[in-house]
Amino acid sequence: MKKVFVSLCMASALMGLSSCASTKNAATLSSISGEWNIIEVNGTAVVPAPGQEFPYIGFDTKTGKVFGNSGCNRMMGSFDVNAKPGSIDLGSLASTRMACPDMTVENNVLSALNKVKKYKKLGKENIALCGASNRPIVVLQKKESVSKVSDLEGKWIISEAAGEAIPDGMEKQPFIEFNVAEKRLHGNAGCNLINGAFQVDDEGSSVISFPQVISTMMACPDMEVEDRVLKALNSVRSFGKLTGGGVGLYDADNNLVMVLVKN
Structure with missing residues (x-):
């Protein structure tokens, strides 16, 4: 007992x-x-x-x-x-x-x-x-996070923007390619080409923004995806590694506005 x-x-x-x-x-x-x-x-x-x-x-x-x-x-x-x-x-x-x-x-x-x-x-x-x-x-x-801007180097497929998945089988798959050394990027928003620069605080910071991104002006039958991609990019203020793979881009309120996966 x-x-x-x-x-x-x-x-x-x-x-x-x-x-x-x-x-x-x-x-x-x-x-x-x-x-x-x-x-x-x-x-x-x-x-x-x-x-x-x-x-x-x-x-x-x-x-x-x-x-x-x-x-x-x-x-x-x-x-x-x-x-x-x-x-x-x-x-x-x-x-x-x-x-x-x-x-x-x-x-x-x-x-x-x-x-x-x-x-x-x-x-x-x-x-x-x-x-x-x-x-x-x-x-x-x-959670582990991306700690170096250099981790963004290369081409990334945009799999989600503004809380919605990018549809499969698009004729022009949205993507971003980063040139970290020159702090520049280019890609496609779903219809038009995008080009520009990005700003970061320093190599070890997760702060990033895209204040100088421009796009071509071609009209496509459906601009909904492109509009979401460009709006999301304009709101980005930080980035971080996603546990399931890829990189998340976040707005000023820490809302996930875009998901990137390595091409």
């Missing part, structure tokens, strides 16, 4: 340490800043469906903005930066409505995030997001 009692006590202690109710490994607001891969939901490892991006979430702890990708669609929202340390409510997240062949990961991620009320450190590198019961329901791992 004593052994059973001791075992139960040990189990309770371990559960307490992994719980958001525990003061051990408490996290400050600044510790969740940045982008995080969603690697576990409700105790199950996240495995993206073939062709889908690995889900991630980002927190801007200065403005209270939330952004990311739930596995298929972009998600966005806000949280209270003045809340008690360790407390966060993600119940008001919104997302785009693009349909993907398999929405299982996305549905699980969004359902879990909707229940998040607290956060804490989990080990040295991860963050646990907990529900009202204080049990971890989402585990986050710091």
Whole structure:
């Protein structure tokens, strides 16, 4: 009987340490800043469906903005930066409505995030997001990002612009090719050629913009894709590596506005 009692006590202690109710490994607001891969939901490892991006979430702890990708669609929202340390409510997240062949990961991620009320450190590198019961329901791992402008060198296919996938089989597939040494680019927006320069802060910065991009003026039967591409390019303010492969271009609010995949 004593052994059973001791075992139960040990189990309770371990559960307490992994719980958001525990003061051990408490996290400050600044510790969740940045982008995080969603690697576990409700105790199950996240495995993206073939062709889908690995889900991630980002927190801007200065403005209270939330952004990311739930596995298929972009998600966005806000949280209270003045809340008690360790407390966060993600119940008001919104997302785009693009349909993907398999929405299982996305549905699980969004359902879990909707229940998040607290956060804490989990080990040295991860963050646990907990529900009202204080049990971890989402585990986050710091997302790797592109740290060098030189990583952009070469030709990239534009696979998504302004939250919508670029249709397959276009006569002129939108693309961008970067010449990092000269800080110039050229490509095709879907109908017309684009050329110009891009601006960056320095080699180790993720800040980038395209203030001097121009295009030819040929008229095509359908300009919808081109309009989306040019509008997205005009809004870009930063870039980062996507876990599922490729590079994401983000606007001033950290919304993903364009996805590039290596040609």
